[in-house]
Amino acid sequence: MSKLSQAWYKGAWWVWGLLPLAILFWLLSSLRRWCYRSGILSSSKPDAFIIVIGNISVGGNGKTPVVIALANWFQQRNIRVGVLSRGYGGNATSFPHSVNATDPAYLVGDEPKLIANRTGVPVVIDPTRTRGAAYLKDKFNCDVILCDDGLQHYALKRDFELVVMDNRGVGNGKLLPMGPLREGQWRLNTVDAIILNNHGERQAGILNSVSVPQYPMSLLAQNCVSVMDSSHIISIDKFREDYARFTALAGIGAPERFFNYLAQHNLHAQKKVSFNDHHSFERADIPNGVVLMTEKDAVKVKSIGHDQCWYLPIVAQLPDSFYLQLEKALPQPIKQLRSQDGV
Incomplete structure (x- = not known):
């Protein structure tokens, strides 16, 4: 999360310096809505x-x-x-x-x-x-x-x-x-x-x-899926049993939400790696060893990942x-x- 985003959610006082720009944004967006109406x-x-x-x-x-x-x-x-x-x-x-x-x-x-x-x-x-x-x-x-x-x-x-x-x-x-x-x-x-x-x-x-x-x-998750071979599916319990040490990776709007979800399912990552939403991954971004990521990240990592990359499909x-x-x-x-x- 960028410094500005952190300020929005932590009540930082210095964002008041952006008030003139916020007023301009309000004027332009209000005018645009009026034009459609x-x-x-x-x-x-x-x-x-x-x-x-x-x-x-x-x-x-x-x-x-x-x-x-x-x-x-x-x-x-x-x-x-x-x-x-x-x-x-x-x-x-x-x-x-x-x-x-x-x-x-x-x-x-x-x-x-x-x-x-x-x-x-x-x-x-x-x-x-x-x-x-x-x-x-x-x-x-x-x-x-x-x-x-x-x-x-x-x-x-x-x-x-x-x-x-x-x-x-x-x-x-x-x-x-x-x-x-x-x-x-x-x-x-x-x-x-x-x-x-x-x-x-x-x-x-x-x-x-x-x-x-x-x-x-x-949000419900039951299985972990191999990034490189989507036919290779194991239960969360099996993942926890086989991989006591792993890195959690998330390049979404709120990475901490994914990390917290893992913890709620007793999946405790040895390391957490976060990127900005819609991050364009390179091979150097993918840690070595066992990695558990979001499905949104998996669709971008498939061509550059390795055999120990897994993702967690979630159903709403x-x-x-x-x-x-x-x-x-x-x-x-x-x-x-x-x-x-x-x-």
Whole structure:
């Protein structure tokens, strides 16, 4: 975590020196929202149900497991679903780009590659969200499109907005660059639902005044998988038994969340190595000996890792009440698709 990020979450006094820039950010973002509301800037969407999974703060809050869980939920109901991503961290230059099995993570981004691997649904990257969404509808005939991030990309109309928050909450509650917020805390009252990843006291105080439905998310991991050979899978208990000494590695928005998760499962790393979110790994970044990393890092390390590299796949579990709210929000034609298939 950078010095500035640490200041946001530790209440450092010197961030007040950034107040003029925060005021400028507020003015520009407010003007932009007004332009969309008034029609000066246009917004559109294809004939599909658009779900935006985002947040009001910068940094990873656990959106990717939610996207995967939703994609699987729709698949189980025989509803055609696709995922739209900006492809942050990738270096693709031609858009829209449909992620395929041979695409390396450095081309399409770590999160789109991970989502495509885990779900098998169409995943399209495009910094122009309206174009990417139209491509998912035209090429893959998607009835539901999950937009990974993009809460503030108002050019794409949406039918359902979902915010994911972790126990860092909103930090000092200030707008960029004085704090971590892309939009003010008022925005939480305008979305359809909030998913709480690792709910804590810092979140609780903020969310007491939020009227929209809030749902806890639990993360479940049962096995460790070899980075170099994904068919080689062992249980967490077996990993703990075989590897008393290992290095934990994480290049995500909140590495400490991964390290804490390991400790909760009695996986105590001899050493912890963290990198910035979307870090572009080199061979020298990979420690020797046994290494346990996140699945998001594994998709980037596969071509440069070694035989003692493992990753921990995590599954998001959301309460039935959340899925009930989501199902009620779906338009009748999509519900009929489900019933026609006898699901």
